Amino acid sequence: xxxGLTDLxxxxxxxxxxxxxxxxxxxxxxxVNCFQCLKCTSGCTALKLLELKPHEIVKLVNLGFxxxxxxxxxxxxxxxxxKCVQRCPQKASPYHxxxxxxxxxxxxxxxxxxxxxxxxxxxxxxxxxxxxxxxxTRKMEVFDRESLNLPKINFPRESFQAVFMKIMEEK
Amino acid sequence: MKVPVFWGCRILxxxxxxxxxxxxxxxxxxxxxxxxxxxNCCGDPIKSVKxxxxxxxxxxxxALANATxxxxxxxxxxxxxxxxxxxxxxxxxxxxxxxxxxxxxREEGLEYNSYIKIWxxxxxxxxxxxxxxxxxxxxxxxxxxxLATHVGCQIIRYSDLGRVDNAENPRxxxxxxxxxxxxxxxxxxxxxCCGAPLMYSHPSSALSLAGTKIKALQSLxxxxxxxxxxxxxxxxDFRQKDAMATVGAKVNLPVIYYTQLLGLAxxxxxxxxxxxxxxxPVEQLLMKxxx
Numbered sequence: 001x002x003x004g005l006t007d008l009x010x011x012x013x014x015x016x017x018x019x020x021x022x023x024x025x026x027x028x029x030x031x032v033n034c035f036q037c038l039k040c041t042s043g044c045t046a047l048k049l050l051e052l053k054p055h056e057i058v059k060l061v062n063l064g065f066x067x068x069x070x071x072x073x074x075x076x077x078x079x080x081x082x083k084c085v086q087r088c089p090q091k092a093s094p095y096h097x098x099x100x101x102x103x104x105x106x107x108x109x110x111x112x113x114x115x116x117x118x119x120x121x122x123x124x125x126x127x128x129x130x131x132x133x134x135x136x137t138r139k140m141e142v143f144d145r146e147s148l149n150l151p152k153i154n155f156p157r158e159s160f161q162a163v164f165m166k167i168m169e170e171k
Numbered sequence: 172m173k174v175p176v177f178w179g180c181r182i183l184x185x186x187x188x189x190x191x192x193x194x195x196x197x198x199x200x201x202x203x204x205x206x207x208x209x210x211n212c213c214g215d216p217i218k219s220v221k222x223x224x225x226x227x228x229x230x231x232x233x234a235l236a237n238a239t240x241x242x243x244x245x246x247x248x249x250x251x252x253x254x255x256x257x258x259x260x261x262x263x264x265x266x267x268x269x270x271x272x273x274x275x276x277r278e279e280g281l282e283y284n285s286y287i288k289i290w291x292x293x294x295x296x297x298x299x300x301x302x303x304x305x306x307x308x309x310x311x312x313x314x315x316x317x318l319a320t321h322v323g324c325q326i327i328r329y330s331d332l333g334r335v336d337n338a339e340n341p342r343x344x345x346x347x348x349x350x351x352x353x354x355x356x357x358x359x360x361x362x363x364c365c366g367a368p369l370m371y372s373h374p375s376s377a378l379s380l381a382g383t384k385i386k387a388l389q390s391l392x393x394x395x396x397x398x399x400x401x402x403x404x405x406x407x408d409f410r411q412k413d414a415m416a417t418v419g420a421k422v423n424l425p426v427i428y429y430t431q432l433l434g435l436a437x438x439x440x441x442x443x444x445x446x447x448x449x450x451x452p453v454e455q456l457l458m459k460x461x462x
Contacts, residue, residue: 027265045363045364045366045380046369046376049373049376049379049380050373050376076372076373077369077372077373077376079364079366079368079369079377079380080324080325080368081324081325081328081364082253082324082325082328082329083324083328083362085328085329086328086329086330086338086339099218099219099222100222102219102220103219103220103221103222106219106220106221112219112220113371113372115216115370115371115372116216116219116220116371117220119212119216119217119371120216120217120220123211123212123216123217123228127209127210127211127212128180128183128184128210128211128212129180129212129215129216130180130181130184130185131184132183132184132185133184133185135185135187135448137447137448138447138449138450138452138454139447141447143187143448145183145187148187148191148445150187150190150191151206153183153210154206154207154208154209154210155209155210156209156210156211157209157279159278159279159280160209160211160231160279163227163275163276163278163279164224164227164228166275167221167223167224167227167271167272167275168221168224170223
């Protein structure tokens with residue numbers, strides 16, 4: 001995290017093996033068919049504020065700069081609005097490419113935004129990604145599920161934790 | 172009729188008004204919601220960490236729904252709806268992953284059967300209950316209201332999965348608003364994202380996305396914004412003040428869940444719809460309705 005793509009690219013060399021590994025993780029998505037029409041980037045929610053350019057990411061993966069992308073902070077700017085998946089005429093689907101790169105960042109143990117790890121810990125502990133909150137009304141009265149007469153949350157059975165860890169730890 | 176419901180995390184832990192209003196409205200429409208015997212995260216945040224584990228979480232939800240013996244599942248959260256729909260699609264195509272996840276579920280005594288229809292509130296009301304039935308059930312039509320709708324991103328994209336409405340021109344939420352008497356407006360920013368998923372990595376940019384949209388809506392002079400996703404509720408309602416601070420504007424835009432609005436038309440009491448929990452100034456809207 002906190003490493004810009006420009007810095008990472010300054011000494012980079014294409015790595016075809018990394019590209020192959022990436023493609024196998026991506027499954028049957030048709031990455032190589034991207035012809036750089038820029039439909040993804042022109043509709044990208046994260047373009048204006050965070051300078052995410054999905055077409056560049058697709059091109060860099062195709063050229064073999066997978067490790068550089070997985071280490072860069074740019075892959076964490078995607079809002080996951082899915083417009084690029086919808087609009088890509090070549091089914092190259094930048095969103096899915098970015099998700100594979102995020103998974104690879106985790107595998108490489110690059111520092112990723114902390115909130116994702118917090119969500120993971122909470123799921124492991126309680127099954128849910130978030131903890132129950134008290135909320136206040138516009139008149140500052142405080143409520144929780146119980147005082148709102150909402151039913152208790154049915155947390156998962158005990159075996160959940162072990163099974164979830166099993167798939168998390170699998171190579 | 173009985174329908175199992177999976178709420179996901181955000182509704183169960185903070186967006187209580189959505190849960191309350193869905194429960195009330197469905198009861199009024201004679202649909203009995205069956206809460207799952209247990210719940211877990213749909214996998215959405217884990218998609219960024221480990222895809223296969225995210226799919227396991229999503230399919231576990233479907234297996235819990237299978238265990239009710241009923242053949243549908245209502246998922247009122249857009250992100251959960253996407254995570255679960257995509258996982259179902261991935262398993263249909265990837266036999267290895269399908270076997271692996273079914274094996275893990277069996278360790279917990281759960282069975283997954285992919286013949287299950289995944290509903291969102293919008294398509295359940297629009298396609299299953301139907302506009303005519305909603306019109307008939309309406310006791311207090313909402314006249315003289317001009318409202319904007321925001322359907323959110325993840326229930327309309329991407330179409331290959333089979334989504335709730337058209338990806339580029341969603342109309343179902345507008346039709347649901349119009350059938351209970353209010354007018355809807357078309358606006359250029361209609362498909363703009365609320366920014367919620369960026370709260371994990373770039374919170375100020377996320378709030379700025381929400382703020383920019385609210386600012387645009389205010390200039391249209393609408394009476395309020397109608398939403399149907401707990402993430403959009405978090406951004407446009409719960410964090411409206413913070414969102415406006417990022418774009419340097421003071422705005423007071425009532426933001427209301429569709430099920431809250433429908434509840435008012437069905438004559439459900441305001442408190443039961445959780446309207447005291449909205450952080451945006453919904454009184455403005457309520458006064459206009461009762462006037």
